[in-house]
Amino acid sequence: MKVSFDLELKDVPGQLLKALEPISGSGGNIISIVHIREELSKRGRVPVKVICEIKNTDALEDILKELEKRDIWVSVDEVKRKKKMTVILIGHVVDTDLRDTIDKINEIRGVMVADLALSMPHPDKESSARMDIEVSGHIIDTVLERLDEIAREKDLVVIKSLEVSD
Amino acid sequence: MRVQIIGFGIIGKGFAAVLKDKRDVLRQRYGLDIKVVSISDITGTVVNENGVDIQKALQVMEKSGRLIDYPGAVEMGGLEAIEEVDADLVLEFTPSNIKTGEPGLSHMLKAMEHGKHVVTSNKGPLVLKFRTLKDTAAKNNVQFKFEATVGGAVPIINLAKENLSCDEIVAIEGILNGTTNYILTRMHKEERPFEMVLKEAQELGIAETDPSYDIDGIDTASKLVILANSIMGINATYQDVKIQGIRKITPEAIELAKDDGYVIKLIGEVKDSHLEVAPRLVPVTHPLNVEGVLNVALLKTDVAGDITIVGKGAGAIETNSAVLSDIISVWRNGNNRNDGKDYP
Numbered sequence: 320m321k322v323s324f325d326l327e328l329k330d331v332p333g334q335l336l337k338a339l340e341p342i343s344g345s346g347g348n349i350i351s352i353v354h355i356r357e358e359l360s361k362r363g364r365v366p367v368k369v370i371c372e373i374k375n376t377d378a379l380e381d382i383l384k385e386l387e388k389r390d391i392w393v394s395v396d397e398v399k400r401k402k403k404m405t406v407i408l409i410g411h412v413v414d415t416d417l418r419d420t421i422d423k424i425n426e427i428r429g430v431m432v433a434d435l436a437l438s439m440p441h442p443d444k445e446s447s448a449r450m451d452i453e454v455s456g457h458i459i460d461t462v463l464e465r466l467d468e469i470a471r472e473k474d475l476v477v478i479k480s481l482e483v484s485d
Numbered sequence: 486m487r488v489q490i491i492g493f494g495i496i497g498k499g500f501a502a503v504l505k506d507k508r509d510v511l512r513q514r515y516g517l518d519i520k521v522v523s524i525s526d527i528t529g530t531v532v533n534e535n536g537v538d539i540q541k542a543l544q545v546m547e548k549s550g551r552l553i554d555y556p557g558a559v560e561m562g563g564l565e566a567i568e569e570v571d572a573d574l575v576l577e578f579t580p581s582n583i584k585t586g587e588p589g590l591s592h593m594l595k596a597m598e599h600g601k602h603v604v605t606s607n608k609g610p611l612v613l614k615f616r617t618l619k620d621t622a623a624k625n626n627v628q629f630k631f632e633a634t635v636g637g638a639v640p641i642i643n644l645a646k647e648n649l650s651c652d653e654i655v656a657i658e659g660i661l662n663g664t665t666n667y668i669l670t671r672m673h674k675e676e677r678p679f680e681m682v683l684k685e686a687q688e689l690g691i692a693e694t695d696p697s698y699d700i701d702g703i704d705t706a707s708k709l710v711i712l713a714n715s716i717m718g719i720n721a722t723y724q725d726v727k728i729q730g731i732r733k734i735t736p737e738a739i740e741l742a743k744d745d746g747y748v749i750k751l752i753g754e755v756k757d758s759h760l761e762v763a764p765r766l767v768p769v770t771h772p773l774n775v776e777g778v779l780n781v782a783l784l785k786t787d788v789a790g791d792i793t794i795v796g797k798g799a800g801a802i803e804t805n806s807a808v809l810s811d812i813i814s815v816w817r818n819g820n821n822r823n824d825g826k827d828y829p
């Protein structure tokens with residue numbers, strides 16, 4: 320799992336290393352470290368944001384315990400993985416209320432139409448729309464079902480991407 | 486090994502041509518001597534227990550297109566030939582019919598009941614009656630092989646069953662129809678409408694006069710049913726496949742796909758017992774992005790990971806590579822090599 324730690328370190332040498340040891344010690348993989356020395360926290364400490372990939376929640380517990388022992392303030396957040404799904408709709412995409420189509424997709428929690436491209440050859444003819452949809456992992460099937468419903472209702476052809484990318 | 490050919494069209498004649506070239510190889514490598522004891526088409530049957538002269542049969546077909554014109558040919562149907570002529574194996578090459586499965590279904594069942602192995606390129610009977618055919622083969626202790634029914638020359642079934650024999654195949658995705666791949670490839674490259682490209686494909690003989698079998702996804706769905714049954718052990722029939730063809734694909738849709746790094750391909754997919762044929766967006770860098778009339782299959786397996794295989798999905802000669810390898814496999818599995826020689 321990918322997590323982000325907001326750490327608060329005492330402004331003395333060696334503190335960052337002291338904070339990172341428990342993470343690497345538990346087999347975690349550090350992805351990025353943002354160190355802002357100029358801005359001190361309310362408690363007068365230096366805020367540092369560490370994003371890393373760790374094994375599981377057990378590993379997370381171990382890390383938190385160890386940081387506490389080392390007198391390091393920490394708050395933690397799971398970084399939700401957003402996946403990108405591309406679809407193309409063919410049919411009377413505009414006439415069948417494109418706004419409504421997008422709303423019906425956005426209604427699903429954790430889903431957002433992030434980009435839209437439209438191609439209309441002629442007002443009477445069928446048009447095509449390409450959408451990039453941001454989805455958090457496990458609800459992809461829900462989105463696919465919703466797209467099928469919309470397609471049936473509005474007589475559109477839905478072309479889904481073969482793979483959903485990170 | 487004595488074989489009977491039922492159906493002497495593109496594939497039947499192609500088999501005769503390839504056999505002529507490969508006779509020596511079959512003998513040397515496998516100790517396999519194939520003797521064609523009968524050939525049937527809709528007009529009649531040629532029988533010769535010492536081996537029909539296939540060169541002559543091909544010449545007759547070239548001249549008149551009717552096997553009955555072969556000197557000595559008799560007005561005997563395929564079914565009767567299977568009943569009457571002694572043989573070890575029946576090659577079933579009649580047209581695919583996915584409504585009734587006939588005449589192929591009766592040919593295959595009859596052959597099995599007479600203790601004859603069956604090798605076929607004919608999808609129809611398998612799409613409708615896969616279980617029945619498998620069970621009948623088992624009951625009669627004969628082998629039933631059908632590599633040529635899916636992907637022409639591309640050995641998808643044997644790859645999964647022989648080479649990945651320890652793996653669990655968890656999903657299959659592929660382009661299993663050359664005609665739709667050809668049409669979509671040209672639409673992508675030339676930015677022209679579907680109807681225009683279809684018409685040209687028909688003029689070139691790549692698409693049939695009645696193209697619906699290919700472009701409406703029926704052919705891909707049939708092949709998917711065979712793969713699901715044979716490779717993944719899913720008891721599916723044609724009715725279980727969700728199908729969308731390519732008639733409605735517009736140049737604008739292809740353009741939008743292109744702008745975002747995709748091509749549109751007609752993909753057959755089996756996953757979690759769900760069978761679906763639909764146009765899909767395939768990233769240009771994806772292994773399934775193959776062009777022209779090529780076929781491709783991607784097998785997702787638990788141990789090996791992803792395996793992709795590409796090749797010619799049809800053709801008189803190419804498809805017979807699959808037919809011959811099935812015959813060789815029947816021969817090897819049948820322990821018919823007890824002549825004391827050591828074959829590789």
Ligand SMILES: NC(=O)c1ccc[n+]([C@@H]2O[C@H](COP(=O)([O-])OP(=O)(O)OC[C@H]3O[C@@H](n4cnc5c(N)ncnc54)[C@H](OP(=O)(O)O)[C@@H]3O)[C@@H](O)[C@H]2O)c1
Pocket residue numbers: 491492493494495496497525526527528562563564578579580581582588606607608609633634637798799800801804
């Ligand atoms: N062509 C390919 O590249 C390809 C690739 C893979 C699989 N296949 C499959 O292989 C099979 C054969 O294809 P094909 O292209 O060779 O078809 P084809 O050219 O139409 O040949 C079919 C043959 O079957 C004969 N036939 C029809 N009904 C018969 C009956 N009741 N008894 C005996 N013979 C009968 C036909 O005789 P008449 O000509 O006298 O009617 C013809 O000789 C089909 O199922 C096809 O789907 C074809």
